[in-house]
Amino acid sequence: MSLLRSAATISGLTLLSRISGLARDILVARTFGASPLTDAFWVAFRIPNLLRRLFAEGAFSQAFVPILGEVRNRHGQDKVKILLDHVFIVLLYALMAITALGIIAAPWVVTAMATGMSHASTDSAFESAVWMTRVMFPYILCMSLVAFASAVLNTWSRFAIPAFTPILLNLSMIVACVLFTDLFTTPIYALAVGVMLGGVAQLLVQWLALAKLGLTPRPTGSLKRAWADPVVRRIIRQMGPATLGVSVAQISILINTNIATWLPAGSVTWLSFADRLMEFPTALLGVALGTVLLPSLSAAHSKQDTQAYSHLLDWGLKLVLLLGLPAAAGLALASDALVATLFNYGAFDASDVQQTRLSVMAYAVGLIGILAVKILAPGFYAKQDIRTPVKIAIGVLIFTQIMNVAFVPYLHHAGLALSIGLGATVNAGCLLVGLRRRHIYLPGAGWMVFFLRLAPAVLALALWILFLQQYMNWTDLTPGTINAWIGDLLRTFLPAGLTFTLSRLLALIVLLLSCGVVYFAALFLAGFRPADFTRRRGQ
Incomplete structure (x- = not known):
């Protein structure tokens, strides 16, 4: 099975996950808007998510996957099972202790995460954040065990189940938002319960997948x-x-969330929804490629195949540029279309659209850097060199906070997003230089030709978006715009409210599909073919 097909499988399932996540966020925006209580939920939700990324998907996976792959390649199945048993036991006890401590210390955790909520004027938001943090803190236990299972499944090239399970969290939160809100005096508490149900569902599905492989730990x-x-x-x-x-990286997120709580009400929510849009290209491309590359790079390292190692990194970086550059252009130039179509309903008004749009545009500046880090960092992890990326990350953290000081007074919440994007770009640049200087990555021939072919296609896409945007208005059915024309066609047989929603959705689909046609046609004319990016495992 080719690496491209594996990445496509992960991307396809991740796309479903992100679509269900958008449906979830649309429902949350429509029901709760951008209010102090909504900010409280996103703060509370970010705390276990931060720990999940820190311990589970981050440090644990980076350390565990290369060593698990090494044990699998050099020893028998019995040794693998013993290792899985021992790692599971240590992980389980550590997680139980962290969860208990987090529930007890929730008020102090929320204060550290969002000092702006501790003011008297936001007492209710602070108390709500503490309550929801306590309910959701066991989520870290579920998701860390899910990360354990995912690491095993990915090492055995079973990529589909780990990519599918996040959909269960989104579905659980949607069900909670629709059915459980009436059960609580503070309706948004239902979302916290939905998060926990989603965590349990994800763990159950992954554990069943491990059982089919005979690798369930004891x-x-x-x-x-x-x-x-x-x-x-x-x-x-x-x-x-x-x-x-x-x-x-998580400290940077923590600092930014803390700063956002001091900005106007809604800032945390605007950043959260912008981050949701950024997760589409980040997860569909960066995470998918990073997931399939790490086991392949680890295998190349164990065989001392330096040529294959460089070819894998070449392949990943070219795909990042081929698909990441049009994604960045689309996010920057069509941010109003995306935000308004997806979130501008109910309590989420036109001013919220404008504020979220600014965050999306700021994030888009650093999208290529964010994606490239997902490819370059595994270049060090597969060689079990984690210290070098750490040193780079510490320097980037300092640089990011310096940018916050410069940007936030003028750009407010959008300045926080811009700092993250530019920091990721610096991070990617330093990783690339480090790989080159250590002769870990030796780029193949043809990079200049690649850029000369790619640039006209990206330019054609950007010009096409700018051209279409003249004929579209995303917060109102302004006469003479494309979405208004679509609305006129729908109005004869649909209610007015539904006409507005569907006309914007259809107009967005027209925009995205036409952009895809223009870009890939330009790539074809420039000489690109699918075979240029297909490589099989072991090549």
């Missing part, structure tokens, strides 16, 4: 014996610098 062993396992100790030693590296 929790009956001794913690002392598991802790004494030298391979487990090695994973833990690797997790130390990995945790520091991932925590740098």
Whole structure:
């Protein structure tokens, strides 16, 4: 099976996840708008998510996947099962302790995360954030075990289930928003319950997938014996610098969330919805490629195949540019279309659209950097070198906060998004230089020709978006615009409210489909063919 097909499988399922996530956020925006209580939910939700990215998907996966792949390649199935048992036991006890501590310390955690909510004027929002944090904190336990299962499944090239399970969280939150809100005096509390139900559902599905492979860990062993396992100790030693590296990025998010709570009400929500849009290209491309590359890079490293190692990185970076540049152009130039069509309903008004749009445009500036980090960092992780990316990340954290000081007084919440994007770009540049200087990555021939072919296609796409945007108005059916013409056609047999919604949706589909046709036609004319980006495992 080709790496491109594996990445496409992950991207396709991730697309469904992001669509269901957008449906979830549209429903949240329509029901709750951008209010202090909505900000409280996003703050509370971000706390277990931060820990999930820090310990589960971040440090743990970076340390565990290369070592698990090494044990699988060099030892038998029995050794693998023993390792899985021992890692699971240590992970389970650690997570139980973290969860208990988090529930007890929720008021202090929320204060650290969002100091702006501790003011008297926002007492209700602060208390709500604490309540929801306590309800959702066990989510970190569920999702860390999900990350454990995902690491095993990805190592065995079972990419579909880990890519599918996030859909369950979104569906659970949608059900909670629709059915559970009447059960609480503070209706938004229903979302916190939905998060926990989604976490349990994801864990159950992944555990069943492990059982089919015969790799379900047994929790009956001794913690002392598991802790004494030298391979487990090695994973833990690797997790130390990995945790520091991932925590740098999460500290940046923590600082930005904290700053946003001091900005006008709604700032956290505007950034959250902008981040949701950014997750589309980030997850569909960056995460998908990073997921399939890490096991392949680890295998190339174990075989000492330096040529294959560089070819894999070449392949990933070219795909990032081929698909990431048009995504960045689309987000920057059509941000009003995306935000208005997806969120401008009910309590989420036109001013919220404008504020969220500014965040999306700011994020788009650094999209290529964000995506490139997902490709370049595994270049170090696969060689079990986690310290170098950590050092780079610490420098980027300092640089990002300097940019916050410069941007936020003038750009407010959009300045926070811009700092993250530019920081990621600097991070990617430093990783690339580090890989080149250590001769880990030796770029193949043809990069100049690649850029000369790609640039006209991206330019054609940008000009096409600017041309179409003249004939569209996304917050109103202004006469003479494309969406108004579509609305006129629909008005004869649909209610007025539904006409407005569908006309914008159809206009957005027309915009996106036409952009795809223009871009890929330009790529074809420039000489690109699908075979240029197809490579099979082991090549």
